Amino acid sequence: MTDSQTAPRVLVRTEGALGRLTLNRPEAINALDLGMIQQLTEALDAWRTDTDVQIVLIDGEGERGMCAGGDVRALHGQIVSGRADETAEFFRAEYALNAMIAEYPKPVVTIADGITMGGGIGLAGHAAIRIVTERSKLAMPETRIGFTPDVGGTWLLGRAPGRFGEYFALTGSSMNAADAIYLGFADHMVPSDRLEALREALAYRADPTGPTEIVLLFDETPDPSELPSAREWVDDVFSAPTLPEIVERLHAQGTTDAAEVADLLDGLGPTGLAVTLDAVREARALPGLRAALEGEYRRVLWFVTQHPDLVEGIRAQLVDKDRNPQWQPPTITELDADAGAPARAYSPALPLF
Numbered sequence: 001m002t003d004s005q006t007a008p009r010v011l012v013r014t015e016g017a018l019g020r021l022t023l024n025r026p027e028a029i030n031a032l033d034l035g036m037i038q039q040l041t042e043a044l045d046a047w048r049t050d051t052d053v054q055i056v057l058i059d060g061e062g063e064r065g066m067c068a069g070g071d072v073r074a075l076h077g078q079i080v081s082g083r084a085d086e087t088a089e090f091f092r093a094e095y096a097l098n099a100m101i102a103e104y105p106k107p108v109v110t111i112a113d114g115i116t117m118g119g120g121i122g123l124a125g126h127a128a129i130r131i132v133t134e135r136s137k138l139a140m141p142e143t144r145i146g147f148t149p150d151v152g153g154t155w156l157l158g159r160a161p162g163r164f165g166e167y168f169a170l171t172g173s174s175m176n177a178a179d180a181i182y183l184g185f186a187d188h189m190v191p192s193d194r195l196e197a198l199r200e201a202l203a204y205r206a207d208p209t210g211p212t213e214i215v216l217l218f219d220e221t222p223d224p225s226e227l228p229s230a231r232e233w234v235d236d237v238f239s240a241p242t243l244p245e246i247v248e249r250l251h252a253q254g255t256t257d258a259a260e261v262a263d264l265l266d267g268l269g270p271t272g273l274a275v276t277l278d279a280v281r282e283a284r285a286l287p288g289l290r291a292a293l294e295g296e297y298r299r300v301l302w303f304v305t306q307h308p309d310l311v312e313g314i315r316a317q318l319v320d321k322d323r324n325p326q327w328q329p330p331t332i333t334e335l336d337a338d339a340g341a342p343a344r345a346y347s348p349a350l351p352l353f
Contacts, residue, residue: 002062003126004096008039008208009024009025009035009039010022010023010028010036010039010040011024012039014053015203015204016204018054018055018202019043019047019055019057020056020059021043021044021057021058022059023058023059023061023066024060025061026060026061028068028229029060029062029064029067029068029071029114030061030120031067031071031119032067032070032119033068033070033074034093036099037090037093037094037097038057039098040068041051041096043054044100044101044221048106053250054106055106056104056107057109057111058108058111058127059110059111059199060112060113060120060186063113064113064118064121065113065114065115065116065120065137066111066114066115066116067115067119067120067121067123067124068114068115069117069118069120069141070094073314073319074312075090076315076318077188084301087210088304088348088350089167091301092232092350093351094119094122094151095097095122095150095151095293095297096234096352097123098122098123098293099126099152099289100164102127104128107210107212108200109126109127109129109130110123110124110130110131111124111126111133111190112131112132112136112138112180113131113135113136114136114149114329115137115252116136116138117138117139118142118150118153119151120139121140121151122150122151124138124186125153125185126289128344129184129187129188129211129215130186130188131185131186131188131189131198131215132177132180132181132189133189133191133192133195134192135192136175136176136189137175137299138174139168139171139172139173139174139299140157140261142272143170143268143273144172144267144268144313145173145190145314145316145317145318146269146270146303146325146327147269147275147309147313148279148296148299148300148343149276149280149296150296151293152289152296153169154169154280154283155286155288156244158281158283158284158286158292159284160184160208161183161184162202162219162234163209163234163235163237165284166238166239167238167261168183169277169280170246170263171265172236174226176224177189178222178224179226179227182228188220189231190215190219190221191220194253197213197294199278200224201217201218202214211304229259233258234251237249240276242337243270243273243277243332244332244333246265246277246334265332269312269313270327270329270330270331271328271329271332271339272310272337275299275340275343278341278344279295279343279344281301284345290353293352293353297352298343298344298345298346299343301348303343306342306346309327309328310326312325312326313325
């Protein structure tokens with residue numbers, strides 16, 4: 001079927017020894033809804049004990065991107081119409097899938113070609129073998145809508161070199177292929193024109209070569225990331241104990257780059273920033289992905305049920321598109337001393353696991 005409205009939103013099939021899962025909603029850059037998450041979960045469950053499937057590949061249809069994230073417009077509709085229980089169901093299913101990918105007994109290969117953000121990182125970032133291309137654009141941009149990174153993003157961010165975790169979490173900035181490998185969000189860069197040959201090799205290569213060795217036949221070393229050259233000032237600024245002190249240090253840098261980051265943070269939701277800073281630093285000290293997902297779950301449902309900034313951020317950016325969110329509080333200087341505490345301590349009605 002070619003009609004995007006009737007075609008399945010996840011293509012599930014086997015090719016040789018390969019179980020292939022392709023997100024098939026290219027008109028929305030493969031944004032995830034609950035049905036897609038359930039399809040992915042069911043296929044992985046079925047292949048867990050299928051001896052014909054030796055490797056699993058997850059990718060996305062279309063050239064724009066693997067996955068732009070969760071369907072936040074649908075999320076907005078659920079919350080404002082009083083269906084927060086459906087929102088909680090979505091997040092529980094999504095985070096369980098993230099953990100399943102990380103813990104899967106067979107090698108999972110993911111191809112984060114093009115835009116891969118938010119929920120897309122939850123699929124691509126926890127696999128055994130994580131591939132990016134020259135077109136890759138990865139990000140956890142949740143603070144842009146007054147929200148906080150989830151899908152295990154805090155686990156990855158907390159383990160990035162130095163204080164780049166805080167930097168990328170707070171700013172929502174994008175990573176190219178080299179950045180993603182440097183930051184620990186990806187393992188290999190394969191040029192996009194070699195992807196089809198790579199898929200075929202993973203499916204039909206007859207010798208006992210493992211999937212990593214197969215990927216190495218196709219990968220290239222990207223041009224070096226520019227991030228290491230910025231690490232000294234990023235570490236200095238983003239190691240500050242609180243959000244207001246981070247902004248103070250940005251202004252004290254006296255550079256164009258730091259001033260641009262300060263201006264960006266000043267326009268984002270102060271509460272979302274405070275919760276995000278707290279979440280990344282908590283995740284850095286946690287023992288594993290599941291613990292980080294539980295921390296994210298508490299914070300996400302706090303925003304869904306207790307604080308208006310998530311709904312306001314989605315409204316301003318994606319619904320009304322007036323780009324004029326009314327944050328509560330409106331400025332970083334008006335935040336409480338430990339503004340991340342209520343979200344950190346929130347106890348959802350249903351546990352995550």
